[in-house]
Amino acid sequence: MDSVVLRVSGEVARPCEFTYDGLSALNEEHQVQDISRLIPKRQGDAVKLAGILQHVQPHPDAKYLGLHSTHDNFHASIPLEPIREAALLIYRLQGRPMTSEQGGPVRFFIPNYAACHTHEIDECANVKYVDHLEFTREKGFDNRPQDEQEHAELHAQEQQSAAGDRAG
Ligand SMILES: Nc1nc2c(c(=O)[nH]1)N[C@H]1C(S)=C(S)[C@@H](COP(=O)(O)O)O[C@H]1N2
Numbered sequence: 384m385d386s387v388v389l390r391v392s393g394e395v396a397r398p399c400e401f402t403y404d405g406l407s408a409l410n411e412e413h414q415v416q417d418i419s420r421l422i423p424k425r426q427g428d429a430v431k432l433a434g435i436l437q438h439v440q441p442h443p444d445a446k447y448l449g450l451h452s453t454h455d456n457f458h459a460s461i462p463l464e465p466i467r468e469a470a471l472l473i474y475r476l477q478g479r480p481m482t483s484e485q486g487g488p489v490r491f492f493i494p495n496y497a498a499c500h501t502h503e504i505d506e507c508a509n510v511k512y513v514d515h516l517e518f519t520r521e522k523g524f525d526n527r528p529q530d531e532q533e534h535a536e537l538h539a540q541e542q543q544s545a546a547g548d549r550a551g
């Protein structure tokens with residue numbers, strides 16, 4: 384469990400590469416055991432974004448957080464301030480690293496998201512397969528769906544690739 388699962392870069396004092404063990408080792412005050420207690424439909428253990436922030440120390444002019452998934456080339460860039468206390472990074476399921484089938488290595492979760500494509504901080508910003516967080520001054524690259532049609536196409540693709548995974 385010593386391979387890098389999450390890289391943190393950009394406008395921060397200490398750019399970091401976290402392993403699974405490194406995320407588990409972040410201070411207890413930042414760990415959330417069993418998030419189904421907070422969010423009934425979600426499972427696993429998480430670390431608070433606040434714990435990552437304390438570790439990497441974003442510059443005061445870091446205004447946006449980029450959530451990057453190499454796995455399926457999905458990216459969101461969202462304002463940092465409204466989510467800095469509430470956002471969670473789910474990274475462990477039943478005591479093990481989260482696999483990509485489970486949305487791992489890191490699944491970003493904002494408890495109070497808006498409906499899809501109604502706001503910068505919407506459900507679509509709950510990015511799965513996150514492997515890179517990037518702090519920027521301005522809004523960065525973002526390829527979330529912009530409207531109902533793009534959204535429907537994306538979900539159809541997701542279902543196809545999940546069916547493909549099941550078929551092996
Ligand atoms: N990596 C990645 N994350 C993603 C998506 C995606 O296609 N790829 N879809 C987003 C969208 S549009 C929504 S609405 C939510 C859906 O989360 P769910 O699959 O848990 O319902 O995941 C978001 N996270």
Ligand SMILES: [Mo]
Nearest residue numbers: 499506507534
């Ligand atoms: Mo979405």
